[in-house]
Amino acid sequence: MLEDKQLTLLQDISLTVAKGQTIAIVGSSGSGKTTLLSILAGLDLPSQGEVYLKNKPLHKLNEEQRSQVRAEHVGFIFQQFLLISSLTALENVMLPAELANDDNAKQLALDLLAQVGLSERANHFPAQLSGGEQQRVAIARAFISKPDVLFADEPTGNLDKKTSTYIADLLFELNTKYDTTLVLVTHDLTLAQRCQRRIEMQGGQLVNGPIPSDISKEQCGTETTHIEVTE
Amino acid sequence: MMNFLKVNWVKQSIQLLKHELKRGELTIVVLAIVLGVASVFSLAGFSGKIKQALLHESTSFIAADRVLQSSRKLVLHPSSKQPDGLSRVQIDNKSQQLNIKQAEKVLMSSMVFAGDVMALVEIQAVSSAYPLRGELLVSDSVDSTRVSAVNAPDLGSVYIEEKLLSVLGVTIGDVIDIGESRFTIKAIAKQIPDASFSVFTSGVKIIINVADLDKTQLVQPGSRLTYKYLFSGDTDDIEALTTWLKPKLNESQRWHDIQSKQSPLANALNRAEKYLSLASLLGIILAAVAVSVASRRYAQRHQSSVGVYKAMGASLSHIRKLYYLHWSMLSLFSILIGLLSGYILAQLGFYAIQDYLPVQLSTGSENGASTLGLVSLGFYPLVIAIFTGVLCSFAFAITPLKELVSTSPLVVIRGAQQTSSSQQLSIRISQFLIPLLALLFLLFIFSGDIFLSFSLLIGGIAVSVLLLIIGRLLMKVTRNIGTKAGASWHLALANLQRRAKENSVQLVSFTIAIKLLLMIIVIKSALLSEWQAQLPEQTPNLFLVNMTKNQAAEVDEFAIQQQITAGDIYAVVLGRLTAINDDKITKKVSKEKTEDNDNGRQGVGRELNLTWRENLPKENTIVEGQWWQKGSISTNQAQVSIEQTLAKRLNIKIGDNLTFQLGSEVIKVPVTSIRKVNWQSMQPNxxxxxxxxxxxxxxxxxxxxxxxxxxxxxxxxxxxxxxPTIIVIDVDEMILQLRKVIEQVSKAVEFILVLVVFAGCLVLVAQVQASMEEREREIAILKTIGAKGSLLRNSILLEFVALGGIAGLMASVAMELTVYLLQRFLFNMETSFHAEYWLLGILSGAIFVGIVGLLSCWRLLNMSSVTLIRRTM
Structure with missing residues (x-):
């Protein structure tokens, strides 16, 4: 539950996501999808309840410690791409690896750019790239640190249909390749249907089963990205 | 070093700086800091030099930088009675130590003789170094217009004023007797630099060498003499001498410079100095406002990047180091550019006024200009400009920077800064507190007056809050008008009202900038017109003294015949004030002494020049009591009017009875009025x-x-x-000199005005730029929904025109109030209302803000909808 001007945004949510699983959070605008994503990713804190990411209790960590968790385990893809305008495509992709002091950042970034088909655009600045290209750079950036969990907020929300399909294909392909857990928030039902799980939110609550029967609580051990949000 | 450059945050910081500088993203921040540093550097350097040059120039009016004046000769060694007093040896040693030049001048009245003919003259005995400043110009023949600058005459010779030739019936080369000694007339003194303007002095002057004074045997016990010890040297050395000497002065000694002299020039200089300081202060305030506005925009612009860094797991310290280094490099870069621009501006200023300032004075050093003809601005302006740049860069930007660094990573999702209300309050307080404290500090450094700085700041805050409220109200009113206007106006005024909060801040900045500009223009023209009024065309340039009543009438007739302008005629009766309300006043009290001494009341200590008038003289105003009415002349009522400073000094009030001794007769009259006298007027007072x-x-x-x-x-x-008995005092040369200095002061004031106007304009541009992102989004939306280009263009133009117009109106009101206070309390001038500047304020505000706004949005207006949408995503 988040308290902001006495407004309850989320309540009674208990959700566990297993490692490598792809999960889509769907729901109408204002249903609490984005708030849930923010809490799951450790960008925000619940006013009550517990959140675990790779067994780390995010709800007990401060901003700096959560940053550290994100640096080690999390990747992001945003609807508005959010590339750093002063950095080239290559430098944008390198950024998370550099923050993690990875000496091999440049080579990794070049490989990833090649995988998203942007090798020739490596030295271009974001303003010189189209929307689809920017999102491909963002995807490459998200995967460079080989995150355990990738959070995507409306990754195709700003793209046309053809580009959306291409981006979605790329996202799922890399997800499979790197065995990453994918949590995405989307309005796009086609995209949502490509995920193994779909949960729907309404008025800040989950309206269908949070944990599918094929994943038991016991399976959410160290190998599981265990995210639990309870009141 | 190389390793440091390889550190991630250093690399990213440098990358960010390079990229943003290249793309012009930092133009406004850089311009704001450059502007601050450049204005301070050029204003401090320029006005400092101008002040120095003007003072230097005007020191010719006292023939030195400082003068020690005394009615007694300085003792050679300190006496046992007054061990703390000044002695000649001490002064010589100190002057030598400080590398200060000295000269001496002794003044006295005496008779001179040429055979049987005699005349009363003022003898000026000067030492060989005289004059230390200005020029003593002499001519070696009566008809020649050629003059040469000289020092003291040789032993046994004199320079005399031309008038004396006809009075004594002598010519150059003849011999005259002064006291017991005989002198040869060597030349005619055409200009004596420190010839004071006083119609009551003995008139015609003779200059002799001070070494000849003893030979004349005119100096006897009880002789009335004035000793002047003249000093000149570098400003710092003179200040050091002043500090050392002042505490040692006794009651008969006075220490003065040109500004402490009661003269129209001192007045003009004092006011010009105040004006230049005020203009510098306003320049700094404008620069600080610009930095503040620009840094807020900078922080807003980088919020999403910080959010991304944080989302990617960057630590707080990484982000802090990255942005603080970025801002520091940016500040350093801007300060350097600012110093360079300030230097160029000041050089251009010197170049522009070089014809009005004496060459050797505008060069800044004794050795003259450098080989390039550039003027050194000195160390102080450099230090103060760098200090201002650093303070502006950090104090005015620290809050936005701190806010930026603490941006929540949530902005990547929500797109806006999320802060709790309590945080917002603390941020808001610090947002104002730190810059205000910094501003107070800067004001104090520049004015050296904590009270003035505090008053300016508190006044500024009060005015800003008031302006904020009025601005909001005015925007509401215009919104209502807008609903009845055309589509463009409607949209413009709706936008104005919708962004009321942001616009109010913008409005206050516009208002402050326009107000400061109007203020500086209004005060400038008020100062200039007052200076002009002080020496209007046909200012009397000759005074005829020592006339009889009949001669006065004949002079009047002569003036009518020749169609020349004659001033009022004043009768002068010498008399001594002997008692106030029957309290006898003490025998002799020097003018300077203020404390009571002995018994009885304090007096003037010398004979007074008394006059009578039917009407109040022009430059006089009654501050207490009443001037006698015309009808009361026939009532034969004895009464006197007294000048206010003397009344205060002698504690004389309306109704007090004053007793005067006129020759052998005694008269007693009541005081019926107290007058304020303009001693700066070139009139007998x-x-x-x-x-x-x-x-x-x-x-x-x-x-x-x-x-x-x-x-x-x-x-x-x-x-x-x-x-032959009429003494003529020619003040033509003095008036010419005065006019020249006043013209120089005016030019300096005008140049500084241009700099401040430039500073003000940049604040306006910075403020318009600050709202660009918001406008970009709006234009994108409006274009997408099909708004025509002309509608968008007109609505933007009109929105800025309305904003500028409202700011101009508020600025005019605020200016009127401030100018009233400044004229009244800082400049001690007559206050006035400036309706014409209200129109200027409103029109210039509307036009300038309108044009700048439209030009700033021009690029956006010409972009396609797709590009705009992509940019704003």
Whole structure:
């Protein structure tokens, strides 16, 4: 539950996501999808309840410690791409690896750019790239640190249909390749249907089963990205 | 070093700086800091030099930088009675130590003789180094216009004023007797630099060498002499001497510079100095406002990047180091550019006014200009400009920077800064507190007056809050008007109202900038017109002194015949104030002494020049009591009017009875009015003016002033040759010198005005730029929904025009109030209302803000909808 001007945004949510699983959070605008994503990713804190990411209790960590968790385990893809305008495509992709002091950042970034088909655009600045290209750079950036969990907020929300399909294909392909857990928030039902799980939110609550029967609580051990949000 | 450059945050910081500089993203921040540093550097350097040069120039009016004046000769060694007093040896040692030049001048009245003919003259005995400043110009023949600058005359020779030749019937090369000694007339003194303007001095001057003074045997016990010790040197050395010397002065000694002299020039200089300081202060305030506005925009622009860094797991310390380094490099870069621009601006300023300032004075050093002809601005302006740049860069940007660094990573999702209300309050407080404290500090450094700085700041805050409220109200009113106007106006005014909060801040900045500009223009023209009024065309340039009543009438007739302008005629009766309300005043108290001494009341200590008038003289105003009415002349009522500073000094009030000794007679008159006298007017002024009935029957001499054009000089000389007793005081040269200095001051003031206007304009541009992102989004939306280009263009233009117009109106009101206070309390000038500047404020605000706004949005207006949408995503 988040308290902001006495407004309850989320309540009674208990959700566990297993490692490598792809999960889509769907729901109408204002249903609490984005708030849930923010809490799951450790960008925000619940006013009550517990959140675990790779067994780390995010709800007990401060901003700096959560940053550290994100640096080690999390990747992001945003609807508005959010590339750093002063950095080239290559430098944008390198950024998370550099923050993690990875000496091999440049080579990794070049490989990833090649995988998203942007090798020739490596030295271009974001303003010189189209929307689809920017999102491909963002995807490459998200995967460079080989995150355990990738959070995507409306990754195709700003793209046309053809580009959306291409981006979605790329996202799922890399997800499979790197065995990453994918949590995405989307309005796009086609995209949502490509995920193994779909949960729907309404008025800040989950309206269908949070944990599918094929994943038991016991399976959410160290190998599981265990995210639990309870009141 | 190389390793440091490889550190991630250093690399990213440098990358960010390079990229943003290249793309012009930092133009406004850089311009704001450059502007601050450049204005301070150029204003401090320029006004400092101008002040120095003007003072230097004007020191010729006292022939030195400082003068120690005394009625007694300095003792050679400190006496046992006054061990703390000044002695000649001490002063010589100190001057030598400080590398200060010295000269000496002794003034006294005496008779000179040429055979049987005699005349009363003022003898000026000067040492060989005289004059230390200005020029003593002499001519070696009566008809020659060629003059040469000289020092003291050789032993046994004199320079005399031209008038004395005809009075004594002598010529150059003849011999005259002064006291017990004989002198040869070597040349005619055409200009004596420190010849004071006083119609009551003995008139014609003779300059002798001070080494000849003893030979004349004129100096006897009880002789009335004035000793002047003249000093000149570098400003710092003179200041050091002043600090050392001042505490040692006794009651008969005075230490003064040109500014402490009561003269129109001192007045003009004092005001110009205040004006230049005020202009510098306003320049700094404008620069600080610009930095503040630009840094807020900078922080807003980088919020999403910080959010991304944080989302990617960057630590707080990484982000802090990255942005603080970025801002520091940016500040350093801007400060350097600012120093360079300030230097160029000041050089251009010097170049522009070089014809008005003496060459050797505008060069800044004794050695003159450098090989390039550039003027060194000095160390102080450099330090103060760097300090201002650093303070502006950090104090005015620290809050936005801290906010930026603490941006929540949530902005990547929500797109806006999320802060709790309590945080917002603390941020808001610090947002204002730190810059305000910094501003107070800067104001204090520049004014050296904590009270003035505090008043300016508190006044500024009060005015800003008031402006904020009025601005909001005005925007509401215009919104209502807008609903009845055309589509463009409707949209413009709706936008204005919708962004009321942001616009109010913008409005206050516009208002402050326009207000400061108007203020500086209004005060400038008020100062200039007052200076002009002080020396209008046909200011009397000749004073005729020592006339009889009949001679005065004939002079009047001569003036009418020759169609020359004659001033009022004043009768002068010498008298001594002996008692106030029957309390006898003490025998002799020097002018400077203020504390009571012995028993009885304090007096003036010398004979007074008394006059009578039917009407109040022009430059006088009654501050207490009443001037006698015309009808009361026949009532034969004895009464006197007294000048206010003397009344205060002697504690004389309306109704007090004053007793005067006039020769052998004693008169007693009540005080019926107290007058304020403009001592700066080039007119005879009097402490005591009597009702005509009181003094009319006493023997008097008369003074008249006339304006004599050059082409009428010969006629006057012919006319006066029949009246050898009339003394002529020619102040033409002094008026010319005064006009020249006033012209220089005016030019300096105008140049500084241009700099401040430039600073103000940049604040306006910075403020318009600050709202660009928001406008970009709006234009994108409006274009997408099909708004026509002309509608968008007009609505943007009109929105800025309305904003500028409202700001201009508020600025005019605020300016009127501030100018009133400044004229009243800082400049001690007559206050006035400036309706014409209201129109200027409103129109210039509307036009300038309108044009800048439209030009800033022009690029956006011409972009396609797709590009705009992509940019704003």
């Amino acid at each position: 009097f402490y005591m003016i009597f009702h005509p009935q009181v003094l009319a029957d006493y023997p008097a001499s008369y003074i008249s002033s006339i304006y004599l054009p050059v082409n009428k000089k010969i006629q006057l000389q012919q006319f006066l040759s029949t009246y």
